[in-house]
Amino acid sequence: MLALRFYDKRDIKLEDIPKPKPKKDEVLIKVTQAGISQTQINEFIEGPFFINKEPHPLTGKAIPLIPCQEYGGIIEDVGKNVDRSLIGKQVAVLPLVTCGKCEYCKNGKENLCEKFAYHGLVGLDGGFAEYSVVNVKNIFPVEKKELLTFIEPILVGLNTFNIYKSQNRDFDLYKKKVLILGAGPVGISIGAIWRDYVKADVYINDILNYRMKKAEELGLKTLKKEEIKENSFEIVIDAAGMDPISTQSAIIEGIDYIKKGGFLISVGSYFHPVSFIPSHLTFNEKNIISSMAYSLKQVNELPDALKSLKVNFQTLIQEVELKNIIKEGYYRAEVEKESFVRIVVKC
Numbered sequence: 347m348l349a350l351r352f353y354d355k356r357d358i359k360l361e362d363i364p365k366p367k368p369k370k371d372e373v374l375i376k377v378t379q380a381g382i383s384q385t386q387i388n389e390f391i392e393g394p395f396f397i398n399k400e401p402h403p404l405t406g407k408a409i410p411l412i413p414c415q416e417y418g419g420i421i422e423d424v425g426k427n428v429d430r431s432l433i434g435k436q437v438a439v440l441p442l443v444t445c446g447k448c449e450y451c452k453n454g455k456e457n458l459c460e461k462f463a464y465h466g467l468v469g470l471d472g473g474f475a476e477y478s479v480v481n482v483k484n485i486f487p488v489e490k491k492e493l494l495t496f497i498e499p500i501l502v503g504l505n506t507f508n509i510y511k512s513q514n515r516d517f518d519l520y521k522k523k524v525l526i527l528g529a530g531p532v533g534i535s536i537g538a539i540w541r542d543y544v545k546a547d548v549y550i551n552d553i554l555n556y557r558m559k560k561a562e563e564l565g566l567k568t569l570k571k572e573e574i575k576e577n578s579f580e581i582v583i584d585a586a587g588m589d590p591i592s593t594q595s596a597i598i599e600g601i602d603y604i605k606k607g608g609f610l611i612s613v614g615s616y617f618h619p620v621s622f623i624p625s626h627l628t629f630n631e632k633n634i635i636s637s638m639a640y641s642l643k644q645v646n647e648l649p650d651a652l653k654s655l656k657v658n659f660q661t662l663i664q665e666v667e668l669k670n671i672i673k674e675g676y677y678r679a680e681v682e683k684e685s686f687v688r689i690v691v692k693c
């Protein structure tokens with residue numbers, strides 16, 4: 347089968363490799379949609395940050411690794427312990443795989459597992475291939491094809507809400523002002539969760555005009571940078587992180603936008619230092635909390651959350667063929683940021 351494999355920074359190859367076979371508790375998925383995320387572009391430009399070079403402690407797998415943690419498709423075959431009626435079903439992959447034994451797993455914080463593995467990112471192959479095998483526990487049935495690459499970002503959005511709730515702060519978020527920085531697939535998914543599921547008063551900002559326009563088309567309220575008032579949001583969520591090219595960072599700006607006593611939730615990726623004056627937090631009791639991927643609790647919440655969402659994700663998708671992924675996917679995502687929100691590889 348055709349697959350993209352990550353060897354190192356600036357070293358990815360399209361290769362013909364053997365089609366995998368499902369082991370007894372696994373399913374074989376014919377991948378139909380696989381999203382190119384900024385996380386993968388960062389790995390390509392100056393990584394590896396997440397992708398492991400050494401054998402993974404849980405799975406034993408090292409590079410080369412098939413990237414992509416946001417994907418799904420149609421189940422084509424199943425292992426001998428798996429219900430055969432699943433064949434033909436459309437499913438998204440739930441990429442998180444954990445040890446189940448460490449203190450974090452035992453306390454419902456699987457996202458912090460000592461042996462954290464993640465399909466397409468850490469210790470396990472992902473979606474940039476014609477086929478993928480995953481444990482039957484790592485699938486989620488999805489009716490709408492356009493949702494396949496958004497299930498993971500939506501789970502990430504649910505985790506930001508869970509992290510906020512765990513602070514034992516104000517649970518009634520109805521009409522509370524929330525600002526999302528970054529209108530990529532993750533920012534828009536987080537925005538949709540906070541607006542439609544949490545029922546907060548959500549605004550979104552991006553430095554890219556194309557993404558602002560797309561967010562508006564989806565019915566999200568946008569604010570240009572000059573329209574954002576300082577000290578005016580209960581919660582700011584940094585879904586932008588640091589741009590590897592411009593090195594602009596959303597987290598520093600975000601601190602100014604939160605109200606006194608408010609929260610900045612950090613989701614975006616940073617691989618370089620940023621600097622700020624800690625007293626800007628202390629004097630105003632502003633808080634920075636962080637949110638990593640998702641835990642199993644969010645998977646249980648997912649059906650209700652999906653029912654609440656009023657966003658047409660299809661309008662964000664631009665498709666490319668797997669055979670063109672390097673030029674039309676990776677290179678384009680690196681240099682033509684004003685032209686897309688979600689590039690999806692169709693395999």
Ligand SMILES: [Zn+2]
Pocket residue numbers: 444445446447448449450451458459460461462
């Ligand atoms: Zn664990």
